[in-house]
Amino acid sequence: MDKLTVAAVLDRIVFAEPDTFDPADGRLLAALIPERRRHLFGASIAAKMPGGTTSGSAAGVGSVDLKNDDREFTAEVGADDFVRVGQYKLLRDRDGIEIWQVMSDTLDDEPKGALLRLDSAGEPIALLMFAPRRLRLPFLIGNLILQRAGWRDWKRPVRAGAAGGVGAGRTPG
Numbered sequence: 001m002d003k004l005t006v007a008a009v010l011d012r013i014v015f016a017e018p019d020t021f022d023p024a025d026g027r028l029l030a031a032l033i034p035e036r037r038r039h040l041f042g043a044s045i046a047a048k049m050p051g052g053t054t055s056g057s058a059a060g061v062g063s064v065d066l067k068n069d070d071r072e073f074t075a076e077v078g079a080d081d082f083v084r085v086g087q088y089k090l091l092r093d094r095d096g097i098e099i100w101q102v103m104s105d106t107l108d109d110e111p112k113g114a115l116l117r118l119d120s121a122g123e124p125i126a127l128l129m130f131a132p133r134r135l136r137l138p139f140l141i142g143n144l145i146l147q148r149a150g151w152r153d154w155k156r157p158v159r160a161g162a163a164g165g166v167g168a169g170r171t172p173g
Helices: 003-015 023-032
Strands: 043-049 053-058 062-067 071-077 083-085 088-093 096-101 113-118 124-130 133-139 142-148 151-157
Touching: 003 023, 003 083, 003 088, 023 113, 023 124
Parallel strands: none
Antiparallel strands: 043 071, 053 062, 083 088, 088 096, 096 113, 113 124, 124 151, 133 142
16 A cells, blocks of 8 residues: 555545535545454443542642642554554545545544545545434533544535536646
8 A cells, every 4th residue: 555645635525625526536545455254343441530639748838739630541442454544544444435534533522534435436436424313411520422433525626527526726736
């Protein structure tokens, strides 16, 4: 797999136009990313616990109390095997190609993920944006957040002859 080509194609799909993308880019991406099996079940847990305090004395100041940083941890069960390409993590399965920014996670306040939906022939149907459905429940020392993955429409492939699509107004160099 040519990772530079994949990164360039992803940048065009995600950033070139606000509502559309070139279906040739979707086909090329589908041809370059190998299909992998997904786990049937997966779960992610993220927790934050308050940090403790450290007490002591400092010369010329006296008693000092320092608050330690909060302790955070995450754990995943059944995590899928993503391919890392530049700023993206990719996973192709029979439904399409999941695209995630490396520093983003499904549990972030604003997760940065997309799904390039493909039909059975590998033809791009749509690019969907990750839009989780969350339920926050008060729990012992914090909140328990139940999240279900969801996707919403974002971009459609430009069909041949469509005016104003990808590359419209550009002249060859």
